[in-house]
Amino acid sequence: xxxxxxxxxxxxxxxxxxxxxxxxxxxxxxxxxxxxxxxxxxxxxxxxxxxxxxxxxxxxxxxxxxxxxxxxxxxxxxxxxxxxxxxxxxxxxxxxxxxxxxxxxxxxxxxxxxxxxxxxxxxxxxxxxxxxxxxxxxxxxxxxxxxxxxxxxxxxxxxxxxxxxxxxxxxxxxxxxxxxxxxxxxxxxxxxxxxxxxxxxxxxxxxxxxxxxxxxxxxxxxxxxxxxxxxxxxxxxxxxxx
Amino acid sequence: xxxxxxxxxxxxxxxxxxxxxxxxxxxxxxxxxxxxxxxxxxxxxxxxxxxxxxxxxxxxxxxxxxxxxxxxxxxxxxxxxxxxxxxxxxxxxxxxxxxxxxxxxxxxxxxxxxxxxxxxxxxxxxxxxxxxxxxxxxxxxxxxxxxxxxxxxxxxxxxxxxxxxxxxxxxxxxxxxxxxxxxxxxxxxxxxxxxxxxxxxxxxxxxxxxxxxxxxxx
Numbered sequence: 001x002x003x004x005x006x007x008x009x010x011x012x013x014x015x016x017x018x019x020x021x022x023x024x025x026x027x028x029x030x031x032x033x034x035x036x037x038x039x040x041x042x043x044x045x046x047x048x049x050x051x052x053x054x055x056x057x058x059x060x061x062x063x064x065x066x067x068x069x070x071x072x073x074x075x076x077x078x079x080x081x082x083x084x085x086x087x088x089x090x091x092x093x094x095x096x097x098x099x100x101x102x103x104x105x106x107x108x109x110x111x112x113x114x115x116x117x118x119x120x121x122x123x124x125x126x127x128x129x130x131x132x133x134x135x136x137x138x139x140x141x142x143x144x145x146x147x148x149x150x151x152x153x154x155x156x157x158x159x160x161x162x163x164x165x166x167x168x169x170x171x172x173x174x175x176x177x178x179x180x181x182x183x184x185x186x187x188x189x190x191x192x193x194x195x196x197x198x199x200x201x202x203x204x205x206x207x208x209x210x211x212x213x214x215x216x217x218x219x220x221x222x223x224x225x226x227x228x229x230x231x232x233x234x235x236x237x238x239x240x241x242x
Numbered sequence: 243x244x245x246x247x248x249x250x251x252x253x254x255x256x257x258x259x260x261x262x263x264x265x266x267x268x269x270x271x272x273x274x275x276x277x278x279x280x281x282x283x284x285x286x287x288x289x290x291x292x293x294x295x296x297x298x299x300x301x302x303x304x305x306x307x308x309x310x311x312x313x314x315x316x317x318x319x320x321x322x323x324x325x326x327x328x329x330x331x332x333x334x335x336x337x338x339x340x341x342x343x344x345x346x347x348x349x350x351x352x353x354x355x356x357x358x359x360x361x362x363x364x365x366x367x368x369x370x371x372x373x374x375x376x377x378x379x380x381x382x383x384x385x386x387x388x389x390x391x392x393x394x395x396x397x398x399x400x401x402x403x404x405x406x407x408x409x410x411x412x413x414x415x416x417x418x419x420x421x422x423x424x425x426x427x428x429x430x431x432x433x434x435x436x437x438x439x440x441x442x443x444x445x446x447x448x449x450x451x452x453x454x455x456x457x458x459x460x
Contacts, residue, residue, distance in 0.1 A: 135407040139400075143390065146400050155457040156390050160404065163386060163450050167408045170439070174411040177432070178418055 007084035009227050016220045023220065027213035034206030042199055054112045056204060060211035062105035065133060068098035068215065072140075073165050076158035086223065088154035089230070091161065092144055093222035097215060099137040106130055125175045126183040132171050136164050150230070243327060243335045250339035254305075264301040264344040265351060271297040272355050283360045290359030291369060291420035297355075298348045298373060299409055302380045306405065307398045309340055309388040310455065319392070323459055329452035337378075337385040337448070345377030361424070368423030372436060376416040379440040382447050383408045389451035393458040412439055 006012050038056035075091035078084055109127065110120045121127065143160055147153035275293050276286060313319040322332045352373050353366040361369070387405035391397030415436040422429035 132407055132410055135403075139404040139407060142400055142403055146391075146394050146397070152393070152457055152460065156454055159450050159454050159457075160390060163447070164408070167411065170411040171407070171414075174414040174435070177435070178414045 004082070004084070007078075007082070007086050009086055012086050013224065013227060016224055020217060020220045020224070023213055023217040027210055027217050030206055030213055031210035034203050034208075034210045038200075038203035038207060042203060051112055051115055052200075054108050055200070056207045058105055058108040058112065059204060060208045061101045061108065062130070063208060064211050064215055065098055065101040065105055065130065068094050068101060069133065069136070069165070069168070072098065073161055076161040079154055080158045080162075085154075085230075086227070088158070089226040090219060090223045091157070092154070093226050094219055095137055095141045095144070097218050097222070099134060099141065101211075101215075102130060102134040102137060106134070123179055124183045125172075125179055128179070129168075129172045129175045132175070133168060136168055140164065243331045246322070246327070246332055246335040247339050250336055251342060254339065254343045264305055265347050267304055268297050268301040268348055268351070268355070271300060272358060287360045287362075290356065290361050291365065291424060292417045293359070294352055294355055294369065295373075295376075295413055295417045295420070298345075298352075298377060299380060299406075299413060301348060302344050302377065302384060303402055303405060305340065305344055306384040306388045307391070307401050309336060309385060310392040311388070311397070314392050314458075319455070320459060323455065329455060330448040333385055333389065333448040333451045333455070334382075334444070337382045337444075337451075340385065341378050341381035345373075345381055349373040349377055365420065365424045368420045368429060372416045372419040372423075372433060375433060375436045375440055376412050379412045379436075379443045380409060382440075382443045383412070386447045386451040386454070389454040389458070392455060412436065415439065 006015060035056055039053050042053070044050050044052070072091045072094050075087045075094070079088040079091065106127070109130075113122070114120050140157055140160060143157050144153050147156055272293065275289075275297075279285060279289070310319060313322065323329055325332070349370060352369045356366050356369055384405055387401050387408070390404060391401045394400065415432040419429045419432035419436060422432065
């Protein structure tokens with residue numbers, strides 16, 4: 001049995017109906033533990049006081065905003081190459097979640113930046129490239145909404161996603177070239193022994209896992225909705241024909 | 243390809259509104275900005291290059307929605323798609339025609355507009371060079387956006403939402419090259435990046451645009 005079997009909508013519906021409650025429950029538990037731990041049981045930072053705790057929302061949201069775009073890219077390629085409808089619908093379902101994550105990252109960043117940097121917004125490379133990423137999400141969602149034929153829409157948004165990915169990367173480096181940053185560098189990486197002190201690190205990892213699970217649950221839910229909407233449309237069309 | 247190019251050029255010149263319109267729009271944007279930010283020469287000279295680049299970008303956007311739409315309406319696009327010339331070639335020729343009608347006049351006229359903003363003569367060269375290198379990329383990227391929205395009834399606003407984020411790297415490097423040139427800093431890096439974007443976009447995006455047109459004609 002290969003992974004492509006799940007591209008069958010019927011099988012996808014069956015597996016996802018089993019997965020959805022589990023992933024939802026797991027996401028709820030992980031998020032509650034991670035956020036509760038982060039907000040109430042970690043010490044205040046020496047310099048930043050309690051504002052540092054917004055990190056538990058900001059970092060996972062920012063990571064997800066980028067990763068969801070990558071997921072959409074993979075799903076679009078699967079659609080363009082192998083024409084599995086579930087894949088196109090999953091990419092469609094992921095876009096609004098990605099946009100929301102981008103907005104959460106920007107909003108929490110602004111709320112943290114106001115007391116720490118003394119400004120809500122700065123034209124910093126990271127902030128600016130996130131704003132541009134948000135614009136890419138907007139354009140992608142708008143194109144899905146604008147095209148009537150679902151297969152045409154899936155094709156066009158797939159091509160847009162491929163081209164957009166290249167330009168999103170280009171913008172990232174162009175923006176780096178354009179302005180000096182205020183935002184700190186990456187503080188998390190896999191090949192370092194200790195990224196931040198364990199006291200902050202463990203709840204942060206829990207929160208990241210919670211966001212990933214939360215995304216999976218939302219994605220399954222939204223993809224199921226899209227499939228059901230597609231079925232409903234087909235049934236209505238059949239009824240009109242009869 | 244040359245036939246398509248000549249046809250498009252002839253159409254845009256004779257139908258009116260193509261050739262002069264982008265330039266007139268450019269002039270209007272350039273005229274309006276000082277009303278918004280005030281007439282101090284120092285401020286205008288500081289922001290001049292950026293304004294000229296943004297104005298060029300908007301002027302380029304203005305005529306994009308007609309790039310394929312008029313041909314799609316009268317059926318010429320179907321004929322072009324079935325012609326022996328590959329659709330990628332058609333897209334490239336049409337993007338080139340679009341550049342000759344909008345980008346090239348803007349580039350040549352930019353020093354005159356630079357005069358309005360009190361830019362010193364050495365900056366004109368940087369302005370000319372960066373616009374000459376960068377505006378072809380604007381036309382090719384725009385052709386891709388126009389190809390995506392060709393089947394839509396009201397694609398104009400969507401087109402700008404799709405295309406403007408794609409313009410970001412071109413704008414950054416273009417404006418940065420002029421700014422560095424004006425400040426006497428080495429400006430070769432942004433110019434090279436700008437040329438790279440133009441070449442890369444011209445080489446790859448016609449394929450994406452042709453794919454989008456084929457989907458839309460299906």
